Amino acid sequence: MPERTRPKPKNRFEQAYWDALARHQLSLQRCKGCGFVRHPPGEFCPECWSGEFEWQPLSGTGSIVSIIWYMKSLDARFPEVPYNVALVRLTEGPALISNVVGSAFGEINIGDPVRARYCDETDFTALLFEKGSAG
Amino acid sequence: MKQAFSRRVSIVGVGMTRQGAHGDADGYALALQAFRGALEDAGIRDKHRIDGLLGAKQFDGSGIDPVLFSRVAGITPSITGALDYATAAFTLHYGAALIASGACDMLAFVYGRNPPGSMVELSGAQEYDLVHGFFNAAAVHGLSWVEHMHKYGTTTEVLGRIAVQSRRHAELNPDAAFREPMTMDDYRNSPSMIWPLREYDVCRMSGGAAAIIMASNEVARDCAKMPIDFLSIGREATHALERGIQMSFSPERRAAKQLYEAAGIGPQDVDVLFPYEATTVAAAAALENYGFCEPGGCEAFVGDGSRIGINGELPMNTHGGHLSGGYLIGLTHHVELVRQLRGECGPRQVPNAKVGLYASGGGIRAQFYHAATLFARGDWNA
Numbered sequence: 154m155p156e157r158t159r160p161k162p163k164n165r166f167e168q169a170y171w172d173a174l175a176r177h178q179l180s181l182q183r184c185k186g187c188g189f190v191r192h193p194p195g196e197f198c199p200e201c202w203s204g205e206f207e208w209q210p211l212s213g214t215g216s217i218v219s220i221i222w223y224m225k226s227l228d229a230r231f232p233e234v235p236y237n238v239a240l241v242r243l244t245e246g247p248a249l250i251s252n253v254v255g256s257a258f259g260e261i262n263i264g265d266p267v268r269a270r271y272c273d274e275t276d277f278t279a280l281l282f283e284k285g286s287a288g
Numbered sequence: 289m290k291q292a293f294s295r296r297v298s299i300v301g302v303g304m305t306r307q308g309a310h311g312d313a314d315g316y317a318l319a320l321q322a323f324r325g326a327l328e329d330a331g332i333r334d335k336h337r338i339d340g341l342l343g344a345k346q347f348d349g350s351g352i353d354p355v356l357f358s359r360v361a362g363i364t365p366s367i368t369g370a371l372d373y374a375t376a377a378f379t380l381h382y383g384a385a386l387i388a389s390g391a392c393d394m395l396a397f398v399y400g401r402n403p404p405g406s407m408v409e410l411s412g413a414q415e416y417d418l419v420h421g422f423f424n425a426a427a428v429h430g431l432s433w434v435e436h437m438h439k440y441g442t443t444t445e446v447l448g449r450i451a452v453q454s455r456r457h458a459e460l461n462p463d464a465a466f467r468e469p470m471t472m473d474d475y476r477n478s479p480s481m482i483w484p485l486r487e488y489d490v491c492r493m494s495g496g497a498a499a500i501i502m503a504s505n506e507v508a509r510d511c512a513k514m515p516i517d518f519l520s521i522g523r524e525a526t527h528a529l530e531r532g533i534q535m536s537f538s539p540e541r542r543a544a545k546q547l548y549e550a551a552g553i554g555p556q557d558v559d560v561l562f563p564y565e566a567t568t569v570a571a572a573a574a575l576e577n578y579g580f581c582e583p584g585g586c587e588a589f590v591g592d593g594s595r596i597g598i599n600g601e602l603p604m605n606t607h608g609g610h611l612s613g614g615y616l617i618g619l620t621h622h623v624e625l626v627r628q629l630r631g632e633c634g635p636r637q638v639p640n641a642k643v644g645l646y647a648s649g650g651g652i653r654a655q656f657y658h659a660a661t662l663f664a665r666g667d668w669n670a
């Protein structure tokens with residue numbers, strides 16, 4: 154198993170993001186000024202600079218923008234290969250880096266639908282994805 | 289930058305150490321050697337004429353602090369500086385702007401390092417994301433290439449041709465870091481690292497230094513060698529990965545447009561091309577985005593590799609690039625570009641090279657930046 158390390162939250166908005174993941178809920182900030190859904194979390198909307206927002210629970214669905222496979226371990230904390238790193242575009246807009254679990258090399262490609270899979274570590278919950286459509 | 293510089297800026301001197309294994313030599317010692325070489329190359333006897341000094345640091349902290357280097361070299365430039373994202377073109381554009389504005393008359397960009405793991409470890413070590421194991425700058429290039437293959441039906445064969453051709457050029461360059469002959473079979477059999485990239489797609493760490501001296505065109509007339517002029521620059525930046533940017537190299541097309549329009553020339557006028565390639569992907573992308581072929585056309589363009597060879601239609605990275613020459617933030621590319629336009633490259637000289645293009649792109653904190661420069665010798669349009 155990889156030894157996943159959560160980054161230290163840089164602000165209270167990032168803390169709230171991780172707290173939601175611990176409840177197995179992906180939530181991002183939706184700007185009340187212009188509707189933009191932002192990631193990573195922060196105080197102001199990077200589009201209109203409004204500080205007004207609401208946490209919007211997301212569907213957790215998305216699709217693969219691109220995916221690479223580590224065939225050789227580059228770090229002792231991720232010893233098992235192959236494993237993938239994917240850029241996933243969420244249905245609601247933003248894209249994020251994650252892993253698609255449960256699919257072998259060659260079984261997951263650009264454009265494939267994926268859905269959130271929450272992975273509980275000892276002190277936080279990681280947002281991973283698996284191949285498949287909603288629910 | 290939408291225009292060429294108002295005051296003409298030239299490179300008047302270049303210096304470089306051999307790239308490769310340097311035992312326990314210090315980066316500053318190597319940089320001093322390169323700086324001495326650049327001053328001699330320019331015919332500058334008085335080191336105190338350098339009134340601007342720029343350095344650069346890598347993410348791992350190695351590199352040159354310009355204030356410390358000033359003390360090492362015993363000079364007192366009135367302006368010193370180092371950028372956050374400092375690979376060659378970014379820093380040279382900053383230096384050129386200092387000269388174009390009149391703030392400096394003669395400015396040096398000095399860089400050197402001798403990192404741990406030299407000649408062995410892959411370059412680009414970075415920890416982007418420790419939740420998901422997203423490591424190494426090559427990973428971002430890998431994501432781009434997977435998109436490219438998906439969209440255009442390209443393969444890794446073109447990347448191999450680029451790696452092999454770079455090695456052929458390095459074989460002709462005694463200052464290159466990696467010179468053992470390499471074939472396409474060697475490439476195909478090299479271990480997959482971050483699929484679709486193999487080990488030979490990614491540059492390795494090496495030690496070395498280089499220095500570039502720039503001056504206003506008026507000052508340049510006093511120098512020993514033929515000045516090489518900045519014709520124009522092109523720059524572009526994108527939002528971060530989280531905004532869903534696809535094809536992280538495609539904004540280069542906007543940098544290319546600025547570059548060519550400001551100079552009033554096109555890709556057909558470029559005699560020699562120097563892409564900054566942390567991986568082979570960056571070189572393949574530059575061929576398309578700087579207009580040498582259509583988007584998706586790089587594999588057909590490169591063919592068996594001869595087209596990008598010394599005597600090909602578009603000689604590329606004639607010193608071996610980063611891939612075989614050794615990684616030095618794009619500075620060895622500039623040293624070679626200047627020497628090519630002066631006609632000093634001996635067995636790897638491109639016949640009658642007058643216009644050279646350096647093109648670079650890269651990511652920092654998941655944003656992408658692109659910087660390119662057209663250089664020419666004074667008689668390029670004679």
Ligand SMILES: [Zn+2]
Pocket residue numbers: 184185186187188189198199200201202203
């Ligand atoms: Zn907004």
